[in-house]
Amino acid sequence: MSFLLYTPKTLNEAFEMxxxxxxxxxxxxxxxxxxxxxxxxxISLEKIPELYGIRETETSVELGALVTFDEIDxxxxxxxxxxxxxxxxxxxxxxxxxxRATIGGNVCSFDTSSDGICPLKAMDASVVIFDGNSLVxxxxxxxxxxxxxxxxxxxxxxxxxxxxxxxxxxxxxxxISVINMTVAKKNGIVRVAxxxxxxxxxxxxxxxxxxxxxxxxxxxxQDVIGSEIYPRAPETKEYKLAVARNILSDLVKELAK
Amino acid sequence: MKRDSEKRVFMENTQYVGKSVERLDLMSKxxxxxxxxxxxxxxNLLEVSLVRSKVAHGILEATEVPDLPDGCFCFTSKDIxxxxxxxxxxxxxxxxxxxxxxxGEPVAIVAAPxxxxxxxxxxxxKVSVKKLPVVDDLKKALEKNSPKLFEKGNLCTExxxxxxxxxxxxxxxxxxxxxxxxxxxxxHGFIETESAVSYIDDKGRLAIISSTQNPYLDLKSASLATxxxxxxxxxxxxxxxxxxxxxxxxxxxxxxxxxxxCTGLPARYVYTREENIRYGFRRHKSESHxxxxxxxDGKILAAECYMDLDTxxxxxxxxxxxxxxxxxxxxxxxxxxxxxxxxxxxxxRTPASAxxxxxxxxxxxxxxxxxxxAAKQLGISQLQIRKLNAIHTGQKGPMGGEFEHSIALEExxxxxxxxxxxxxxxxxxxNGCGYSLAVGMxxxxxxxxxxxxxxxxxxxxxDKYEVYLSLVDLGQGSQTVLSQIAAxxxxxxxxDVKVFMADSSTSADSSSTAASRSTYLAGNAIVRAxxxxxxxxxxxxVVYAFPxxxxxAVHTHFAFIVQGAKVKVNSSTGKVDVLWIHNTxxxxxxxxxxxxxxxxxxxxAMSVGMALSEEVxxxxxxxxxxSLAQYILPTSLDVPRLxxxxxxxxxxxxxxGAKGMAELPTVAVAPAxxxxxxxxxxxxxxxxxxxxxxxxxxxxxxx
Numbered sequence: 001m002s003f004l005l006y007t008p009k010t011l012n013e014a015f016e017m018x019x020x021x022x023x024x025x026x027x028x029x030x031x032x033x034x035x036x037x038x039x040x041x042x043i044s045l046e047k048i049p050e051l052y053g054i055r056e057t058e059t060s061v062e063l064g065a066l067v068t069f070d071e072i073d074x075x076x077x078x079x080x081x082x083x084x085x086x087x088x089x090x091x092x093x094x095x096x097x098x099x100r101a102t103i104g105g106n107v108c109s110f111d112t113s114s115d116g117i118c119p120l121k122a123m124d125a126s127v128v129i130f131d132g133n134s135l136v137x138x139x140x141x142x143x144x145x146x147x148x149x150x151x152x153x154x155x156x157x158x159x160x161x162x163x164x165x166x167x168x169x170x171x172x173x174x175x176i177s178v179i180n181m182t183v184a185k186k187n188g189i190v191r192v193a194x195x196x197x198x199x200x201x202x203x204x205x206x207x208x209x210x211x212x213x214x215x216x217x218x219x220x221x222q223d224v225i226g227s228e229i230y231p232r233a234p235e236t237k238e239y240k241l242a243v244a245r246n247i248l249s250d251l252v253k254e255l256a257k
Numbered sequence: 258m259k260r261d262s263e264k265r266v267f268m269e270n271t272q273y274v275g276k277s278v279e280r281l282d283l284m285s286k287x288x289x290x291x292x293x294x295x296x297x298x299x300x301n302l303l304e305v306s307l308v309r310s311k312v313a314h315g316i317l318e319a320t321e322v323p324d325l326p327d328g329c330f331c332f333t334s335k336d337i338x339x340x341x342x343x344x345x346x347x348x349x350x351x352x353x354x355x356x357x358x359x360x361g362e363p364v365a366i367v368a369a370p371x372x373x374x375x376x377x378x379x380x381x382x383k384v385s386v387k388k389l390p391v392v393d394d395l396k397k398a399l400e401k402n403s404p405k406l407f408e409k410g411n412l413c414t415e416x417x418x419x420x421x422x423x424x425x426x427x428x429x430x431x432x433x434x435x436x437x438x439x440x441x442x443x444x445h446g447f448i449e450t451e452s453a454v455s456y457i458d459d460k461g462r463l464a465i466i467s468s469t470q471n472p473y474l475d476l477k478s479a480s481l482a483t484x485x486x487x488x489x490x491x492x493x494x495x496x497x498x499x500x501x502x503x504x505x506x507x508x509x510x511x512x513x514x515x516x517x518x519c520t521g522l523p524a525r526y527v528y529t530r531e532e533n534i535r536y537g538f539r540r541h542k543s544e545s546h547x548x549x550x551x552x553x554d555g556k557i558l559a560a561e562c563y564m565d566l567d568t569x570x571x572x573x574x575x576x577x578x579x580x581x582x583x584x585x586x587x588x589x590x591x592x593x594x595x596x597x598x599x600x601x602x603x604x605x606r607t608p609a610s611a612x613x614x615x616x617x618x619x620x621x622x623x624x625x626x627x628x629x630x631a632a633k634q635l636g637i638s639q640l641q642i643r644k645l646n647a648i649h650t651g652q653k654g655p656m657g658g659e660f661e662h663s664i665a666l667e668e669x670x671x672x673x674x675x676x677x678x679x680x681x682x683x684x685x686x687x688n689g690c691g692y693s694l695a696v697g698m699x700x701x702x703x704x705x706x707x708x709x710x711x712x713x714x715x716x717x718x719x720d721k722y723e724v725y726l727s728l729v730d731l732g733q734g735s736q737t738v739l740s741q742i743a744a745x746x747x748x749x750x751x752x753d754v755k756v757f758m759a760d761s762s763t764s765a766d767s768s769s770t771a772a773s774r775s776t777y778l779a780g781n782a783i784v785r786a787x788x789x790x791x792x793x794x795x796x797x798x799v800v801y802a803f804p805x806x807x808x809x810a811v812h813t814h815f816a817f818i819v820q821g822a823k824v825k826v827n828s829s830t831g832k833v834d835v836l837w838i839h840n841t842x843x844x845x846x847x848x849x850x851x852x853x854x855x856x857x858x859x860x861x862a863m864s865v866g867m868a869l870s871e872e873v874x875x876x877x878x879x880x881x882x883x884s885l886a887q888y889i890l891p892t893s894l895d896v897p898r899l900x901x902x903x904x905x906x907x908x909x910x911x912x913x914g915a916k917g918m919a920e921l922p923t924v925a926v927a928p929a930x931x932x933x934x935x936x937x938x939x940x941x942x943x944x945x946x947x948x949x950x951x952x953x954x955x956x957x958x959x960x
Binding site: 034094168170171172173174175176238239242243246247249250 | 829830831869870889891892893895950954
């Protein structure tokens with residue numbers, strides 16, 4: 001395995017290097033380094049200062065794309081304000097992975113089993129993207145690829161959510177989610193996101209609507225969620241549908257606590 | 258680690274035996290100084306890759322080798338002198354010459370100055386194959402119209418034995434329980450993959466250094482494949498990163514040896530993890546059925562058990578695994594009427610061979626679960642039903658042979674009864690948790706009709722003592738244990754003793770490091786050699802033979818274990834968390850308590866994986882799993898609280914009273930976990946490993 005590593009110091013430099021080399025952006029490498037074929041040009045984003053740090057305003061919190069899961073795990077602010085994201089970060093991989101892996105890298109995997117995307121979609125997060133000229137903001141629910149050298153700069157969440165996350169893995173660490181789910185509530189609106197049960201992390205709008213109308217109508221929501229998720233592998237379909245019903249109920253009850 | 262107060266020196270007149278002596282390889286391993294096979298450096302080293310079959314069943318029609326760059330080589334079956342890997346039936350070729358029997362079977366050896374280049378050439382070799390229909394199922398393999406792997410058919414061997422009158426036993430029974438069970442294909446999960454390096458040494462010999470349980474078998478394999486006489490080959494083990502049966506037959510060695518023999522250059526072959534997962538040896542998948550008859554009080558009157566094992570494309574150690582599985586099926590219990598039947602079956606799956614437990618865990622999965630189900634129906638405790646039926650010295654096993662050695666199963670059950678675990682289970686169970694126990698036994702030694710000798714030398718010079726034997730320290734700590742035995746047997750400080758192991762150039766062939774035999778066999782050899790030295794000889798050469806079992810019995814002595822499992826089940830997901838495994842062991846006297854704990858805890862961790870998550874799945878005989886992201890080994894967060902006690906029970910024939918026990922802790926963990934889960938639901942039956950979460954969800958919904 002051999003590769004050229006570029007280490008730009010600004011977003012503009014990174015963008016230019018991407019154009020020149022058609023290399024792959026590198027955050028922590030916990031995904032890139034285990035996937036084949038291995039890219040021959042890597043553009044590490046680690047020297048770009050604005051990608052770091054958790055910034056709080058009165059109404060929102062912005063996480064730099066290179067904030068690690070360990071930082072999230074250790075953040076009292078995230079634990080308090082965006083509990084589901086904190087829960088997800090706490091269970092990602094293993095201590096070694098959490099020390100390296102970043103929220104930005106996780107989001108940019110666009111993986112259905114991503115434990116980071118699930119709570120972010122449920123809490124209707126936005127992403128801030130550098131498109132070569134300026135920073136643009138998009139809803140994470142509309143963010144399903146990076147085009148033309150775009151760079152994810154940060155993830156922004158509005159405060160005021162009450163939320164809970166659950167992950168079902170085949171073991172207690174270093175597990176890929178068999179299914180994961182977040183239920184989040186703010187100003188009477190309930191949103192439900194489910195991972196590993198479709199091509200992308202899905203936002204179950206009908207289920208959310210039922211619970212927004214009546215948070216106690218769990219049974220009706222359970223009946224509907226099965227029509228909003230699409231487990232692909234036939235051998236696990238029945239299991240995922242059954243578990244989705246059960247953990248939806250668990251999470252709604254958890255929120256009521 | 259806090260030590261239990263009972264784990265003190267309990268033997269008189271010993272300085273080291275009975276003490277938790279620090280393992281001799283500790284510092285070299287934790288400091289990274291220990292040399293594993295891949296750490297050996299050579300100039301002009303050739304890296305080896307294999308061309309492996311991409312079909313699971315077929316006839317090899319042609320192998321087209323591309324033009325090779327300078328310094329690169331490719332060898333096919335035509336280059337192999339005697340194309341066989343030695344095992345029980347000697348049926349597996351080194352390289353396929355005609356009949357391909359499994360996906361990944363080696364077709365050609367490529368050697369190049371770099372691994373990348375070797376891989377590239379290997380992928381450019383064109384292999385033409387006429388495909389044959391695939392045999393991917395144990396039961397279907399035995400059907401009349403099934404495609405055949407061998408001319409004789411797909412039934413490799415069978416096993417049948419009857420003791421007493423089973424039908425009468427069942428007629429007299431108050432309760433009969435029976436069911437069918439399945440266990441999965443499991444991997445050894447060692448950290449270091451299969452690996453070997455070879456080179457021509459300064460005496461012109463072909464020298465092999467490898468990760469192995471049996472250096473002499475590698476030597477023999479290399480001799481057959483290359484046509485070199487055995488005195489022109491040496492073989493030794495490097496530091497070994499775990500084996501568990503998976504390095505008990507030749508793996509990487511023969512391929513490196515062929516390259517070195519043909520080129521004169523050093524060669525190295527290290528399996529990738531993917532090769533290990535897809536093509537390495539594995540535990541036999543089993544399908545079994547057991548039927549047990551009881552009196553009203555819980556005494557077992559009759560047992561009828563069968564077990565079919567999928568040995569994959571070649572028998573390898575399969576016939577012994579099946580024999581041992583059958584021997585152990587009912588072995589913990591004194592039963593007058595027993596019928597045992599087993600079949601070892603070929604399929605086009607990856608060859609299965611030895612794995613820690615060697616058939617006994619598959620059998621225990623069936624028998625121990627049924628015992629617990631019967632206890633529930635009879636209204637007696639899981640402990641009581643076992644005390645009532647526990648085997649004792651002097652009683653006869655299912656094959657008619659008398660148990661002549663020490664057995665302390667009943668004492669182990671009594672000790673288990675006094676444990677904190679059992680107290681919690683019976684008096685103060687945690688809300689929502691399931692508890693259960695199971696027992697297991699494990700033979701020591703290779704068994705009747707197999708040469709089972711230890712050739713051992715002690716050389717004294719001044720006040721230093723050198724001990725030589727060909728058995729291997731695989732990481733289990735045998736060098737430490739044998740040093741303790743040698744020091745006490747000689748009556749000298751341990752620092753004056755050095756044990757040299759696993760090298761064909763310094764020791765004669767003591768066969769495989771397997772079958773829980775090292776401590777007992779080599780320990781006895783050391784004790785006898787030490788007597789010679791103490792008589793004033795400066796050299797002692799001893800051949801110690803494992804005692805033979807009487808009658809029709811295969812093995813002469815066994816260790817026993819009681820294993821208790823505490824579990825918690827997530828009713829929303831069906832996920833099982835194992836919270837506690839408590840063990841009580843009868844292994845005769847204990848040479849090194851902390852190493853015993855290590856063996857027990859490691860064995861339990863393997864079997865927690867067997868119970869919960871590990872499985873190689875196949876589609877059309879092609880393994881689906883390729884990496885450790887897919888093959889789910891337990892992590893430190895999945896391995897429960899572990900506690901271990903032992904009963905003090907001297908085995909009169911053992912070195913300082915010890916019996917072998919390396920495989921023992923894998924035997925009864927899975928059934929204990931399964932029974933603990935079953936205890937939480939009124940109508941659940943878990944008959945397959947790994948435990949299926951859907952089965953638990955269905956039980957929770959009353960289905």
